[in-house]
């Protein structure tokens with residue numbers, strides 16, 4: 113399908129916007145009036161610029177507060193429209209979006225509204241222009257898409273159709289099934305935006321929090337399916353008002369918009385993700401030295417060395433960590449995912465504009481393909497062969513613990529989840545990446561206070577059961593605006609018996625444990641019937657309808673820290689209620 117985007121969706125001057133939109137591969141644009149008003153170029157030059165870039169001007173918008181007005185106002189509005197028609201002729205735009213009247217002057221009379229819209233369509237026809245009438249969710253009398261369609265139907269003019277906008281329809285909770293009753297040829301335009309579910313005034317919600325399909329909570333693909341069933345054959349057009357997009361780099365935003373439409377088309381075509389990851393193969397950490405000691409304290413053993421790269425393999429149970437001493441401070445640099453079909457996963461990523469990264473590889477090494485996540489973390493698609501690249505690390509260094517607790521029998525059983533703090537302007541891109549490229553299912557966003565701001569956090573997972581090895585869990589955190597450029601990341605490992613591990617750490621390496629305030633335990637003990645030993649061990653606690661969660665944190669080394677978690681029963685969360693405690697303690701450690 114033809115793909116277009118409203119110029120309001122990306123940052124920059126009009127010419128910068130057009131260039132970014134063209135570079136992302138769009139077929140055309142909706143020109144937003146404000147972008148044109150502030151542009152020094154005359155409309156003919158904007159038209160030529162767009163044409164040179166291979167972009168059509170599919171729509172001009174918005175024309176406001178036109179219909180259902182008293183006679184004197186109608187005359188003024190028609191005069192206003194004539195000016196816009198002449199402008200559109202110079203611009204080469206054939207479709208004008210008229211959004212429903214929000215003015216207190218508007219009269220709640222459908223006959224009047226339809227008659228005036230018909231008049232507008234007649235005038236537009238003299239210029240070869242068509243009118244797409246859209247119900248704003250906050251329109252004074254017309255705020256439902258089926259109401260807008262009734263007026264269009266009543267007006268009955270070939271140059272008048274309706275514009276459907278997924279935000280206005282889904283934000284009101286209207287059932288989009290009604291779209292199928294609208295003749296496809298009377299749907300002149302289809303605007304797409306997703307949004308997080310927020311309990312707030314719908315106008316503010318629309319103007320600040322729209323996002324690309326796949327980044328929010330709406331079923332945008334389901335709505336498009338209804339439009340296609342109705343016979344709609346026009347473009348899929350992104351119209352996103354978003355405070356972050358207005359500031360972020362236009363090229364990147366436009367490309368992400370294109371990715372969202374490709375993912376939506378795959379969804380519509382019933383393309384299932386060919387290779388959703390089944391577990392973590394490894395997490396790779398850059399290290400200048402200190403991490404080996406931390407891993408040893410946690411009971412990991414160094415089990416392998418890469419023959420040609422400065423990379424060590426450390427293992428405990430099913431948890432595998434790579435320490436890469438290429439010189440950077442401790443940080444998470446790559447994640448290996450167990451993939452049922454690594455080749456298919458990489459190809460799928462490429463269809464979603466995430467190119468496979470060029471890599472240096474010796475002929476005998478496993479052919480692992482990797483793509484870059486939006487924050488630069490490398491994501492590897494793995495089968496079991498990658499382990500064969502490592503030579504045994506000499507005598508296996510068993511962790512210092514009792515018999516039977518060696519490398520495969522240790523208390524840690526695998527990687528439970530990886531949490532990545534995203535730069536504030538790439539959070540939406542990350543949500544879409546993990547959902548579409550990796551096939552993870554997003555959970556609801558939560559907002560957590562930290563001492564200097566609010567942290568947004570969203571878990572994504574492919575997990576069906578409650579254990580490790582049956583899927584992948586990731587947590588995306590949004591860095592505060594103005595926070596350090598190099599945000600924190602952490603690897604959470606699952607353990608069988610966190611109390612035993614914590615006792616050992618408290619005895620041998622108390623300096624590695626994040627100290628938890630006594631006030632936390634006073635409150636916890638008031639709310640829950642918990643083992644008093646949690647307090648002395650610094651273990652945090654949560655429960656949900658499915659089970660219980662015990663977890664503790666190490667101090668931060670460079671940009672990373674570790675979390676130990678024990679899921680009891682079918683607990684499905686990540687201990688988010690306790691994150692503010694951790695954040696406060698970590699900040700105190702910054703002083």
Ligand SMILES: O=C(O)c1ccc(O)c(O)c1
Nearest residue numbers: 174209211246277318319
């Ligand atoms: O926020 C608005 O006013 C506005 C304008 C035009 C649109 O197409 C729209 O969906 C919203």
Ligand SMILES: [Mg+2]
Nearest residue numbers: 246277303351
């Ligand atoms: Mg709209």
